[in-house]
Amino acid sequence: MSAESLQVYVDGEFFPEQDAKISVFDHGLLYGDGVFEGIRFYCGRVFRLGEHIDRLYDSAKAIHLKIPISKEEMTAAVISTIAKNELQDGYVRLVITRGTGGLGLSPYLCKKASIVVIASTISLYPAEYYENGLNVVTCATRRPTHDSLSPSVKSLNYLSNVMAKVEALAAGGQEGVMLNTEGYVAECTGDNIFVVKGGRISTPPVSAGCLDGITRKAVMELISKEGHELAEVNMSRYELYTADEVFLTGTAAEVVPVRTYDEREIGEGEPGPITRKLMVEFRKIVETSGTPIY
Ligand code: PXG
Numbered sequence: 001m002s003a004e005s006l007q008v009y010v011d012g013e014f015f016p017e018q019d020a021k022i023s024v025f026d027h028g029l030l031y032g033d034g035v036f037e038g039i040r041f042y043c044g045r046v047f048r049l050g051e052h053i054d055r056l057y058d059s060a061k062a063i064h065l066k067i068p069i070s071k072e073e074m075t076a077a078v079i080s081t082i083a084k085n086e087l088q089d090g091y092v093r094l095v096i097t098r099g100t101g102g103l104g105l106s107p108y109l110c111k112k113a114s115i116v117v118i119a120s121t122i123s124l125y126p127a128e129y130y131e132n133g134l135n136v137v138t139c140a141t142r143r144p145t146h147d148s149l150s151p152s153v154k155s156l157n158y159l160s161n162v163m164a165k166v167e168a169l170a171a172g173g174q175e176g177v178m179l180n181t182e183g184y185v186a187e188c189t190g191d192n193i194f195v196v197k198g199g200r201i202s203t204p205p206v207s208a209g210c211l212d213g214i215t216r217k218a219v220m221e222l223i224s225k226e227g228h229e230l231a232e233v234n235m236s237r238y239e240l241y242t243a244d245e246v247f248l249t250g251t252a253a254e255v256v257p258v259r260t261y262d263e264r265e266i267g268e269g270e271p272g273p274i275t276r277k278l279m280v281e282f283r284k285i286v287e288t289s290g291t292p293i294y
Contacts, residue, residue: 009081009117020116027110028097032157034113035059038251039092040122041082045290047251049075051214052094059153060096060113067096068112075291081117082293091122091252097156125253129174130279133259133271134248136188138237139164139176143186143209151186151209165189175248177240177261180209184234191250192216195235195243196274202239205232215249215282222281228274237262245272247279254286255279 008020015021028034037052053071060067067074078092095116101109141164144151161178168176168189177193180186187193187210194203194216201223206212223230240246244267246258255278257271271279 006118006120007081007084009077009084009115011114012077014081014084017118020118022097022114022116023100025100025102026097026114027099027101027107028095028114028156030103031098031105032155032159033063033065033107034095034097034156035063035065035154036096036156037092037094037154039078039094040090040251040286041087041092041119041293042089042286042290044088044293046078046082046092046293047286047290048214048218049078049291051217053078055154055212055214056094056096059155062150062153063155064107065096065098065113067115069115074115077115077117078119079291079293082119085119087119087121089122090120093118093120095156122252125174125256129256131271133257133266134174135172135260136175136177136246136248136258137168137171137173137262139167139178139189141167141178143178143180145181145209146207152206152212154211161189175258177237178209179237184208184236185240186210187213188248188250191248191253191256193240194219194247194249195239196245196247196272197239197243199274200229200231201274202231202233202235204235208234213249213251215251215254218285219249219255219278219282222278222285226277226281240266243267245275247271247275255282 006017007014037056039052097114099110099113164176175188192213240261241264257275
């Protein structure tokens with residue numbers, strides 16, 4: 001099915017993409033009040049669907065938003081949206097908005113949350129990024145702290161990440177590192193980050209302000225399976241500058257190597273052996289696991 005005629009799920013019904021709409025009075029638009037997930041499917045199977053659904057409901061719970069359908073119904077909505085579009089490989093954007101209400105911050109003005117499921121193909125990073133690695137820079141914008149909205153909530157407020165992305169692109173990078181307010185590395189604008197030094201692998205803990213990434217978790221499982229040492233530790237820019245290897249993980253990027261960080265070459269300036277191995281192993285698990293669509 002062509003991208004021109006995508007069928008989009010909105011509150012239990014399918015609409016052609018040009019007719020898939022929510023109200024301008026939806027608090028998702030007015031206040032960024034809502035949550036979302038980005039999910040991949042490969043070879044007719046949805047990767048870690050249960051984990052994405054669980055994180056979605058946790059994000060919703062944290063912002064006091066009641067999703068009007070059960071997790072089972074949500075799972076079925078995701079699968080039926082992909083099937084309706086006859087897709088095998090692609091990307092799902094699952095969006096829950098607070099719903100339509102009057103002008104005014106109170107979420108109690110909104111009677112019912114809205115559910116949007118978009119299933120589409122995905123435009124991937126160019127192959128060159130995987131062969132040679134990304135140029136990554138430090139962003140000025142910091143990750144929000146746990147005393148404001150929890151950075152674990154995958155909310156419709158992505159402005160700090162958007163600003164960080166603008167800074168990264170302006171500085172000539174493809175991705176940007178976001179520090180927390182203490183100056184420790186949290187993550188990138190849409191990816192988690194890992195460092196390899198002397199054969200040991202480390203990644204910032206969720207307490208540093210990163211998203212509890214589903215790709216991060218899958219890669220952590222792979223690292224353990226491969227028998228490498230793994231630690232969740234606070235790290236500063238210094239640990240990145242002096243690393244043997246740095247790589248990023250995320251639903252969109254999968255596992256992608258870093259070539260330079262703030263203009264310092266990482267390791268030998270090309271993807272290292274551990275990163276390469278994890279890229280290969282990750283590909284195997286996405287192609288052989290997941291919830292069948294058909
Ligand atoms: N950190 C942040 C801030 C994210 O938004 C990740 C890490 C990686 O998490 P997962 O669970 O995907 O491994 C994300 C994920 C997009 C897009 O359209 C962004 C994400 C996921 C999918 C698509 O840019 N963010």
